[in-house]
Amino acid sequence: MTVELLNDNALKYYQHWETPDVIISDGAYGVGGFEGDPYSPQELSSWYQPHVQAWTKYSKPSTSLWFWNTEIGWANIHPLLEANGWEYVESIVWDKGLSHIAGNVNSRTIRQFPIATEVSVLYRKRLIFPGDDGSSQTVKQWLRSKWQRSGLPLNRANEACCTKNAATRKYLTQDYLWYWPSGEAVERMARYTKKYGRESDVPYFV
Numbered sequence: 001m002t003v004e005l006l007n008d009n010a011l012k013y014y015q016h017w018e019t020p021d022v023i024i025s026d027g028a029y030g031v032g033g034f035e036g037d038p039y040s041p042q043e044l045s046s047w048y049q050p051h052v053q054a055w056t057k058y059s060k061p062s063t064s065l066w067f068w069n070t071e072i073g074w075a076n077i078h079p080l081l082e083a084n085g086w087e088y089v090e091s092i093v094w095d096k097g098l099s100h101i102a103g104n105v106n107s108r109t110i111r112q113f114p115i116a117t118e119v120s121v122l123y124r125k126r127l128i129f130p131g132d133d134g135s136s137q138t139v140k141q142w143l144r145s146k147w148q149r150s151g152l153p154l155n156r157a158n159e160a161c162c163t164k165n166a167a168t169r170k171y172l173t174q175d176y177l178w179y180w181p182s183g184e185a186v187e188r189m190a191r192y193t194k195k196y197g198r199e200s201d202v203p204y205f206v
Helices: 041-058 071-083 098-102 139-149 156-161 166-171 183-196
Strands: 022-025 064-069 086-095 117-125 128-130 136-138
Touching (some): 022 041, 041 071, 041 086, 064 071, 071 086, 071 117, 128 139, 136 139, 139 183, 156 166
Parallel strands (some): 022 064
Antiparallel strands (some): 064 117, 086 117, 128 136
């Protein structure tokens, strides 16, 4: 694997990079840490906006994003990420330890609990598909609607996927238990609906 490091403004290069599987962002924190870093986390949204828009434009549906920042910095950027189609998955707290505190103690900070952590927050692209009626659907809605269009009962999806009940309880449900099936399971459902579903000029699961 070839690794290339570019010491320049990333905005110049996004359109030329290979479509990423993962984006790791450790940019401005709103603490004046480098030239161009805002001095307030409230200013971070305008700083990150062109970057977030580029991440959205040049990534693929399966791209993941790890966003590093302070907790207040992330709080200011979260609405921007959501508005651009990134959905929150989880946050990880990095405890930097006592050595980090030593260099940041002064007459102001000593009157509060020391700041010794940062957060790394995982996001993924929100998958949106066009429905048969032209509406926009989440991947969860899209998967179920494609099966329902076949006219087959939901429980037949278990037979299609060669599972006992995972297809109806996990793949086609619309509640919090839903998760995306494997590519093989989707292929099985596509073949099954084509064979046993109502006749249609429009293929299922496309």
